[in-house]
Amino acid sequence: MYETIAFYLFSALTIVLFLITVMSKNVLYAMTALASGMVLISGFFFILGADFLGVVQLIVYVGAVMALYSFAMMFFDATRDIKEKNTPASLVFLLGGLSALVLVLMFAAPIHSEAVQALYPIHEGVGNAQDVGIVLFTKYLVPFEVAAVMLLVAMIAGIILAGKKMDQSLTSDMDVDAEDEILTQKDAK
Amino acid sequence: MIGLSHYLIVSAILFSIGLMGVLRRRNLLMLFFATEVMLNAVNIAFAAISHFYNDLTGQMFAFFIIAIAASEVAVGLGILIVLYKKQGSLDLDDLASMRG
Structure with a gap:
């Protein structure tokens, strides 16, 4: 209920x-x-x-x-x-209709439900975190480590991409005078 | 009673919303939001199938999808910041600088 x-x-x-x-x-x-x-x-x-x-x-x-x-x-x-010039509605409706058709076909397709067997069954009376931990650190250990390396790579990429020239302001429109001012400030330092 | 098909239908509706966003948006940040919507919709389907087939594999896939989404956001936002520094806008039409 x-x-x-x-x-x-x-x-x-x-x-x-x-x-x-x-x-x-x-x-x-x-x-x-x-x-x-x-x-x-x-x-x-x-x-x-x-x-x-x-x-x-x-x-x-x-x-x-x-x-x-x-x-x-x-x-x-x-x-x-x-302000964006959105894609024309007719094209969106055509593509959306096509994808909806594909979804309906996927749901209407016969599923061999009986043939599906639980590979790593959920145990009754065991907490979900314990269950997940055991499967994650035994059967999925290699993908887990690969995901960790991927997150490390993403972190380094994010730092390097976003960290360059952090001292320049982006949102305020920098005209020539302001740039000169910044340059003189840098020289003063 | 709520069955598997209910969850799958909700997931399909959310995925269609995200797909519609990907199709009609021209701003890159909004395009990222739409892809997040799609990834979340798929996660719902994975968790529902995992529950109704009594199998943990679906939850594992959902974890890896979350990890991939996190790294995608980290790299993508870095690229967006560099792009905004270069071009001054995030509109896809402004980025079409190579006219064939």
Whole structure:
């Protein structure tokens, strides 16, 4: 009963919030809607019994990724509305209709449900974190290590890409006088 | 009662929303938001299948998707900052500098 109510509440709210994310002209509104939608998606994970996944979703997505986005927004001009020439609606409708058709075909396709066997079954009476940990550190150890190396590479790439010329302001329009001023300040130092 | 198909339908709707965003957006930052929506939709489908087939593999894939999304955001935002320093805008039409 509660699961049903929670499911319908979460799905309606998530769909509305993600529609705001996709449709909004304001970066700040889009980012806030995306963050709250991700919180609600972690609610889906808690309903489904994937507790650890829900916690990771909260920490990584809502904590780290959205904080990264909000830091990046300080480099761009976030308060101004985005003026963009969107793709013509007829093309979007054509491509969206085609992808919807593909989705319907995928759902209507016969699934061999009986042939599917649980490779790493979920144990009753064992916490989800223990279960996940055992499978992750035995069967998926190599992908786990590769993911760790990938995160390290991404961190170094992010630092090097974003860290160059951090002393220059991006948002204020730098005219020649201001540049000269900065240069004279540097010379003074 | 909520079954597997309910979750899959919600996931498909969210994925379609993200796909629509990818198709119609021209601002690179908004394009990134749309890809995040798509990745989250896929994660819901993985968690639901993992729950209803009583198998942990789906949750494992969701973890790796989250790791990939995190590194994608780190590298992508670095590239966006460099691009904004170079071009002064994040619009895809302004970036089409190679006219064939």
